[in-house]
Amino acid sequence: MKVLISFYSRTGVTRTVAGDMRDILIGKGMECEIEDLLDKKNRDGKMGYLIAGKDALTEKRTEIGDVKHEPKDYDLVILGTPVWAGKMTPALRTYTETRKGQFQRTAFFCTHGGGGESKTFDNIKDTCGRTPESTLSLKDKDVAEKKHLAELKKFVDSL
Ligand SMILES: Cc1cc2nc3c(=O)[nH]c(=O)nc-3n(C[C@H](O)[C@H](O)[C@H](O)COP(=O)(O)O)c2cc1C
Numbered sequence: 001m002k003v004l005i006s007f008y009s010r011t012g013v014t015r016t017v018a019g020d021m022r023d024i025l026i027g028k029g030m031e032c033e034i035e036d037l038l039d040k041k042n043r044d045g046k047m048g049y050l051i052a053g054k055d056a057l058t059e060k061r062t063e064i065g066d067v068k069h070e071p072k073d074y075d076l077v078i079l080g081t082p083v084w085a086g087k088m089t090p091a092l093r094t095y096t097e098t099r100k101g102q103f104q105r106t107a108f109f110c111t112h113g114g115g116g117e118s119k120t121f122d123n124i125k126d127t128c129g130r131t132p133e134s135t136l137s138l139k140d141k142d143v144a145e146k147k148h149l150a151e152l153k154k155f156v157d158s159l
Helices: 013-027 045-057 090-097 117-128 140-144 149-157
Strands: 002-008 031-037 076-082 105-112 135-139
Touching: 002 013, 002 090, 013 031, 013 076, 013 105, 013 140, 013 149, 031 090, 045 090, 076 090, 076 117, 090 117, 105 117, 105 140, 117 135, 135 140, 135 149
Parallel strands: 002 031, 002 076, 076 105, 105 135
Antiparallel strands: none
């Protein structure tokens, strides 16, 4: 099975989860590529944070960097995002909305400071046009403390 993990990460938490996920999938003998989406808008500092929250809340798209892997070429695409203002990030939204209908099987994951996964997963489902086969929601603190690995393995096993 060819698997693609496409995600956005501003501060590295979601990227850590994506990397761990890839290692587990490869360990299970699957072919797995990573698409680390680049948001070209400056999201640094206090202003960057505030605008990021507003852009997510108002469901804005953004300019993303060149995409190397297209979802149509993969049996399963795992989509990941941090929760911003209870929603998915503009970078992942841009990627999924512009490729709606091109996804075969999907699964979703998100990282957050405390919650907001349900609306975030609804956002991803609406924008990519597919219901996920499985979802995984992880707290940023748990990822920092490496407490997420057992739950992550369970998620991968469910695919
Ligand atoms: C603009 C912004 C808005 C956020 N909004 C929420 C939120 O609504 N709920 C929540 O639990 N965490 C929220 N967070 C925290 C992030 O979701 C969390 O720290 C995440 O793991 C960061 O992932 P990353 O390091 O991959 O960027 C927000 C972070 C940012 C930057």
